Amino acid sequence: MKLISATPSPYARKVRIALAEKAIPFELVTEVPWNSTTQTPQYNPLEKLPVLIFDDGSSVYESRFILEVIEAKWPSPSLLPAEGIDAVLAARQVEVIADGICDAVVLLFWERHRAADQQSAEWIARQRRKVDGGLKALAGIAGTGEWMVGSRFGLADIATGTVLRYLDVRFPEQPWRQLYPNLVALSARLEARPSFAATVPVPQTISDKVV
Template identity: 35%
Template sequence: MKLYGSLTSPYVRKVRILIREKNLACEFVVADAWAADSPIPALNPLGKVPALVLDNGDVLFDSPVIVEYLDSLKTPALLPVSGVARWETLRWQALADGMLDATVSRLLELRRPAEQQSAENVRRQEDKIARSIEYTEQRLSRESWLMENRFTLADLVMAVALEYIDFRYPHNWRGRHARLAQWLAGVSARPSLIETRPPGMEKK
């Protein structure tokens, strides 16, 4: 298998962490979706990363599909296969992906020429992020993990989202959410997160 993606994409990082956690054989090919000679549009008609090329030549995209496929290849499952726990985990993934989407939208807005930027859009994205962080802290148990008293996809995706917020929208969310900050510090110490941290992302 080959995983195509960029080093800084948090959606790609989700997949790379899962590959590392499950010790799967998968080559990582660094590819810029925006480059003129990028292989990505030929793999994914949406022109987005990540894209996973299977051994039979088929291609899977995007990150939720790839994560679920790779998780199915080897036990123990990070995404429960059925029941309430599965839907709760998928809800965590939806929340984390939404946090990433908001952070990316905010970043792109601020990269526009100053006279074209929308302060309202920036505020809207920041509000989404703030509400999501509050939601997460309110649902933290007193255990080390979000689900099942073990590391699952819920922990993986939320840690990626919070670290990406630190990377692209650094602000003192920890000042109001000490329990969540402590939880993140524990998850962020896992080798899979340390080894996939993008260049320039400093540990907070």
């Protein structure tokens, strides 16, 4: 099994962490999805990584769906809360918020790549609101518990931990560390896990001209 991944990608990092936590062997294929050499479009018509490629050549894409597939195929150890359906749905909600923050950060990143006179202050403000609001929501859900949802580590922690560390790479001026001590403590606990320590996000150089 192979995983197409990129070193800064919070979406790919979620999948790498889930595979590591479940001790599922896979080959890591590191790509830059913006370069013309990427093989991502061969496996995902939406041209986005991560993509999980099975030994029979079939593939799945969209990180949240990949995590669902992994959970279904390798249920143990479970990354879902033990407390029942309401807790499972709460964990899924956390994933939605975390992915939404990442999506807004990606849009901000590209907007800031445009020439200064072409950047839209309204667009930037809109994306920043989503990031700020999403983090406030995550901090509220995190409360003072050890884990985001329920009594054990799981998908909600993976989603939250990856978005928090991604901010250091793409949006370091976001003041979540000053605002939310509970998220700071959660992030430190998570980054100490071997699965997180082995997947720290690193920016990539995009060698091709982006059109």
